[in-house]
Each structure stands twice: as structure tokens, then as C-alpha cells.
Amino acid sequence: MTKISPFHIAIPVHNLNECRTFYRDVLNCEEGRSSEHWVDFNFFGHQLVIHFKPKSDEDLHTNTVDGKHVPVPHYGVVLPWETFQRFAEDLKQKDIEFIIEPYIRFEGLVGEQATMFFLDPAGNALEFKSFKDMSQLFAK
Numbered sequence: 001m002t003k004i005s006p007f008h009i010a011i012p013v014h015n016l017n018e019c020r021t022f023y024r025d026v027l028n029c030e031e032g033r034s035s036e037h038w039v040d041f042n043f044f045g046h047q048l049v050i051h052f053k054p055k056s057d058e059d060l061h062t063n064t065v066d067g068k069h070v071p072v073p074h075y076g077v078v079l080p081w082e083t084f085q086r087f088a089e090d091l092k093q094k095d096i097e098f099i100i101e102p103y104i105r106f107e108g109l110v111g112e113q114a115t116m117f118f119l120d121p122a123g124n125a126l127e128f129k130s131f132k133d134m135s136q137l138f139a140k
Contacts, residue, residue: 006046009075010038012053013122019050022121026094044077050122060123068100071117071125078137084114084130091118099125110139 013019016039023029023041029048032040041048062069079087088102102116115129131137 008047008049009043010049010051011075011122011124013050013120013124014053014055015121016050016052018121023048023050026091026096044079046077055122060119060125066105070127071099071119074117074125074127076127076129078134079128079130080134081114081130081132084128087128088114088116091116111136 016037020031020034020039023039023043024031027043029041029043032042032047034040038049038051041050061072063072064070084102091098096118098116098118100115100117102114104112104114106112112132113129114132115127117125117127119125
């Protein structure tokens, strides 16, 4: 596959207005169509829709990866290296509470990547990552 098609993802949020502000003002996603129950966003060239769903008492599930507790499920975007670095600094300036602070995995090895995890106001886990060499995105 040579051309990446935009994905569509719809996620539940228990506070539509708080999450709308987060995606628009913190992550700088352009807002699209909306109703009183959902809002579309341009999520780094992809379509993200937040849908109202009453809050539940589900705990965040994690799997251990590299000794860190990675939240599952999670979603995000692979960004160019320099964009990732600027985005991480912007999030730090906005006092985002990271689940996993930005760091480098597999440094100097195949698949070297930067990664970070944090939650939106509804508790949805996001991971943003970047590869030093994008051709290694699917390398073994």
C-alpha cells in the first residue's frame, strides 16, 4: 500500500463539551460537523468522532511493554520525528499529565521510535509515536 487512506474512528466520551475543548484547543484538531451528541474532528488528517456515552466505572486496562504499563485500548498517530518533538513540547507546556512520558524505544536499533501516552478528559488513551526512519514502521 503506497498511499495511506484516512482512517475513521469513533470513541465514547462522557462529557462532550470538555472533550470538544480538549481535542480542539489542546491537540489543535480542527472541528468539523457536530450535533448535540457527537463532534467530528480532523485528527492529523484522519476523521475522529467523539460520541456522548454516559460515564461507566470501567478501569483502565494495561499491558506491560518495556517495563511500562501501556493502556489498552489506545489510538493515536505516527508523526514525523520533528513534528513529534514539537508536539510533545507543546503538550508539556499545556501541562498534559502523561501516562508514559515521551521517550525513545529501541534506541540505535531497528524500529527506533519516540512514543508517549496520555488520556483525554473521558479517559480514552492516546499514543503518539514517531520513527527515526519511517521505512521501519513495520520492520521486524
